Amino acid sequence: xxxxxxxxxxxxxxxxxxVRIALNLKGLSYETRPVHLVRGGGEQHxxxxxxxxxxxxxxxxxxxxxxxxxxxxxMEYLDEMHPELETALLPxxxxxxxxxxxxxxMVTSDIHPLGNLRVxxxxxxxxxxxxxxxxxxxxxxxxLGFQAIEAMLVDNAATGRYCHGETPSMADACLxxxxxxALRWKLPLDDYPTVWRIYQACNELEAFRQAAPEVQPDAPAxx
Amino acid sequence: xxxxxxxxxxxxxxxxxxVRIALNLKGLSYETRPVHLVRGGGEQHxxxxxxxxxxxxxxxxxxxxxxxxxxxxxMEYLDEMHPELETALLPxxxxxxxxxxxxxxMVTSDIHPLGNLRVxxxxxxxxxxxxxxxxxxxxxxxxLGFQAIEAMLVDNAATGRYCHGETPSMADACLxxxxxxALRWKLPLDDYPTVWRIYQACNELEAFRQAAPEVQPDAPAxx
Numbered sequence: 307x308x309x310x311x312x313x314x315x316x317x318x319x320x321x322x323x324x325v326r327i328a329l330n331l332k333g334l335s336y337e338t339r340p341v342h343l344v345r346g347g348g349e350q351h352x353x354x355x356x357x358x359x360x361x362x363x364x365x366x367x368x369x370x371x372x373x374x375x376x377x378x379x380x381m382e383y384l385d386e387m388h389p390e391l392e393t394a395l396l397p398x399x400x401x402x403x404x405x406x407x408x409x410x411x412m413v414t415s416d417i418h419p420l421g422n423l424r425v426x427x428x429x430x431x432x433x434x435x436x437x438x439x440x441x442x443x444x445x446x447x448x449x450l451g452f453q454a455i456e457a458m459l460v461d462n463a464a465t466g467r468y469c470h471g472e473t474p475s476m477a478d479a480c481l482x483x484x485x486x487x488a489l490r491w492k493l494p495l496d497d498y499p500t501v502w503r504i505y506q507a508c509n510e511l512e513a514f515r516q517a518a519p520e521v522q523p524d525a526p527a528x529x
Numbered sequence: 530x531x532x533x534x535x536x537x538x539x540x541x542x543x544x545x546x547x548v549r550i551a552l553n554l555k556g557l558s559y560e561t562r563p564v565h566l567v568r569g570g571g572e573q574h575x576x577x578x579x580x581x582x583x584x585x586x587x588x589x590x591x592x593x594x595x596x597x598x599x600x601x602x603x604m605e606y607l608d609e610m611h612p613e614l615e616t617a618l619l620p621x622x623x624x625x626x627x628x629x630x631x632x633x634x635m636v637t638s639d640i641h642p643l644g645n646l647r648v649x650x651x652x653x654x655x656x657x658x659x660x661x662x663x664x665x666x667x668x669x670x671x672x673l674g675f676q677a678i679e680a681m682l683v684d685n686a687a688t689g690r691y692c693h694g695e696t697p698s699m700a701d702a703c704l705x706x707x708x709x710x711a712l713r714w715k716l717p718l719d720d721y722p723t724v725w726r727i728y729q730a731c732n733e734l735e736a737f738r739q740a741a742p743e744v745q746p747d748a749p750a751x752x
Contacts, residue, residue, distance in 0.1 A: 360680030360681055360684065361635065361639070361677035361681070362677070363639075372627075374627045376630065376634040376635065376638070377634075378630060378634050379627045379628075379630035379631040379633075379634055380627070382626070382630055383623055383626070386623045386626065387623055400606055403605070404595075404602045404603070404605070404606040407601060407605055407606075408598045411600075411602055411637070412599065414638050415599070415641070415642050416586075419639060419642040419643060420648065428669065429656070432662065433658065433662075435656065439655065443651070443655060446651065454585070457584075458583055
């Protein structure tokens, strides 16, 4: 049985970015194996990658001979395998855990899937959506989602320097890549001051900075 | 502090359907409070509901004075609050838990969000998508997702009568509403024999039958 953690990802993939943050927050070293999502029609569709992950999506984590797919399943797995309190990605109380997981889903189910590359490609092929229309579509869903997240965070006594209290959690690991995405789409963020404040606080931490798309080995030299 | 579980949902909401299954599997009784997603522009947008859930979506669970939103967060919460092994919604081993959560996300992130009512409405308003085009769009994402889920299930020694082993889990609670949806969209299911077999096995259980959209108090008399 092989040992060590291997992450199949792509520098710009929001879901892989989440997992990089989680691995860094937990202080786990890992090997990066880039999967280029665009080149040659997408390396994620290649038979050898499909054999590993039939869904043909990133990220995918190898832990020895275990194959774990889906960013949220990977984060929960890492937290269960490495339950040390000081690097916990979830709070200890059930109510806090539910709050963090709700924030996670507000990103991973209600925003991110709608702006994914494959969805934008489908908008183009099925409805002839041009670049401006695809941008409008993406901004629409991010804005809706951020409105709700802002309301959740502002209203909640548990909100601290980070999404939940004074240590970063899974919610922050999901929120930061989504804000990064919003900036790419040039969505004005003035209406989401708490989201923006937390984004900045997270990016002061090495765990987040070293997970950023631009510093990944497969990122192009100048972005 | 009030006691008892209250579920805000809508008979046809896939996400609420998941939670009803989970509550039934855990043997928890609850009060249903219907939120009509279409009538009057959608009761989920009304100020009193927004005060409870700023996102304006269903489901939303009240546990005494706790408000829990997002179907997956609710299911995890129920499993943590009621950890009895015989009604566990997740397996005990980390690998199995990761597998179940990955299947969950394949539905909750990669299929369901793309066929949501609000997304179909946006396709109509932004691209003038007619009913046939919206149906094509919905079937496209369900088919892609079911291909991947079928491959995951067929390939896995842990697959049993249900998605994971011989007892239903969170994965089944997510898969069944998605198959229900696929049937509504008239997606042929011949290519997903394992998905179909598990759907039928689940629907032999009272927990699933009593969660079905048609038997909810807010369902129209004849569907």
